[in-house]
Amino acid sequence: MNVLADYIVRGRWQAVTVAAICGAMTFILPPFGTMLNYLAAAAVALVTLHVGVLQGLQVLLIAAALTGLFYQLLGIQATVVAIMVMMLWLPCWILAAVLQATRRLDYVLGTAVLFGAMLLLAVYGLFGDPVPWWIERLQVLQEALASAGLPVTNLSDAELMRGIAALLTGLVLASLLTGILASLMLARWWQSRLVHPGAFREEFCNLRMGYPAAVLTLVAMLAARFTSGAVGELLAQLSMIMLVPYLLVGLAVVHSVVGRTAKGRVWLTVAYVLLALIPQATLLLAGAGLLDTWADFRRRVRAT
Numbered sequence: 322m323n324v325l326a327d328y329i330v331r332g333r334w335q336a337v338t339v340a341a342i343c344g345a346m347t348f349i350l351p352p353f354g355t356m357l358n359y360l361a362a363a364a365v366a367l368v369t370l371h372v373g374v375l376q377g378l379q380v381l382l383i384a385a386a387l388t389g390l391f392y393q394l395l396g397i398q399a400t401v402v403a404i405m406v407m408m409l410w411l412p413c414w415i416l417a418a419v420l421q422a423t424r425r426l427d428y429v430l431g432t433a434v435l436f437g438a439m440l441l442l443a444v445y446g447l448f449g450d451p452v453p454w455w456i457e458r459l460q461v462l463q464e465a466l467a468s469a470g471l472p473v474t475n476l477s478d479a480e481l482m483r484g485i486a487a488l489l490t491g492l493v494l495a496s497l498l499t500g501i502l503a504s505l506m507l508a509r510w511w512q513s514r515l516v517h518p519g520a521f522r523e524e525f526c527n528l529r530m531g532y533p534a535a536v537l538t539l540v541a542m543l544a545a546r547f548t549s550g551a552v553g554e555l556l557a558q559l560s561m562i563m564l565v566p567y568l569l570v571g572l573a574v575v576h577s578v579v580g581r582t583a584k585g586r587v588w589l590t591v592a593y594v595l596l597a598l599i600p601q602a603t604l605l606l607a608g609a610g611l612l613d614t615w616a617d618f619r620r621r622v623r624a625t
Contacts, residue, residue: 326511329364329484330371333380340364340384344405345391345612359504362413366508369417369514381406407499413504426528429505430566434534437498439560441555444490452553455486458506491558497541498565506569526577526619528570535614538563568603570610577619 329336343361347354358614361384369377373472387401420429444451459482506525513521541563545556572592579588595602 323512323514329367329511330515333368333383336364336368337382337387339385340380340410341387341391344402344410345383346394346403347405348397353521355500356500358409358556359500359507362410362501363507363511363617365410366413367511369414370400370421370508370512374418374421377414377417379468385410388502399451409501409504412501413508415494416501416505417508420505421471426509426524426532427534427566430502430530430569431534434500434563434566437494437565440494440497441491441562445555449574451490452483452486452554455489456482459486467544469495479505486555486563486583488557494558495565502565502569521557522576525573526580530566530570530614532614534566537613538567538611564604564607564611567610568607570613571606571608573612574613574618575606576608578622609611 325339340361343357343364347361349356350357365381368380385402385406388405389399392402393399412433416429416433419432420426420515423429425492448454479538509524513519513524536561538551541556542560545553545560548556575592576589579592596606607620
């Protein structure tokens with residue numbers, strides 16, 4: 322990874338080459354497409370952090386143009402590239418610019434939540450209630466699974482299907498934010514390895530969001546719990562977005578606490594495997610990150 326990071330910051334065209342190739346391969350290699358797209362965004366963010374904001378924007382625009390041209394030659398609409406850039410590369414560049422200016426990860430996470438909340442409101446403002454659209458997609462999925470001999474009987478319940486559909490927009494946006502932040506964290510780690518090895522680990526392990534953000538998140542969660550109808554659904558989705566930073570805070574707690582033990586690497590590997598295999602573990606980790614605002618697990622461990 323160090324070799325790749327060093328190549329990216331060697332010059333504008335080296336960075337453009339990495340971002341454009343990863344972007345071009347995103348839809349050609351479906352099993353690895355998401356990872357390659359995150360890698361492209363990380364390349365843009367690394368240039369932004371290590372070289373400058375304008376240089377990062379130049380890499381983004383040139384790589385996006387080359388990727389769009391590539392897809393155009395394949396007969397794929399350039400709209401696909403525009404969506405990819407707008408939904409991942411551009412937000413990652415913006416957050417990298419915020420980090421480059423402030424040197425504060427908590428400010429970056431707050432900006433990411435604001436971006437996610439604006440996207441959620443934009444969906445409702447521009448397209449109205451997305452629930453009917455999601456119900457149609459779930460019905461198509463149900464029919465496809467049934468045709469493949471894998472019927473999902475739970476989706477036959479109209480009330481349950483609507484409940485799932487009511488949360489899917491927020492879930493998708495929370496997943497998008499997680500990907501954007503993952504790309505940014507990779508870029509920051511690369512920069513640290515190039516300039517000051519070990520700096521990112523210390524910065525990440527000390528990550529906290531502060532009391533105001535935690536209180537707002539808790540209020541949104543409680544309001545979603547005790548509010549019904551469209552407002553309750555909107556608040557529930559907003560809560561998902563607001564919990565994304567606390568997933569990273571929870572990871573910071575795990576790295577800080579478990580990393581001090583003799584078998585720290587083993588336990589960290591186990592933690593990431595559980596996150597990959599058990600979706601509920603993500604929610605538990607985010608809850609632990611939120612609780613850390615008051616419990617301060619890292620200080621308690623250091624005190625023992």
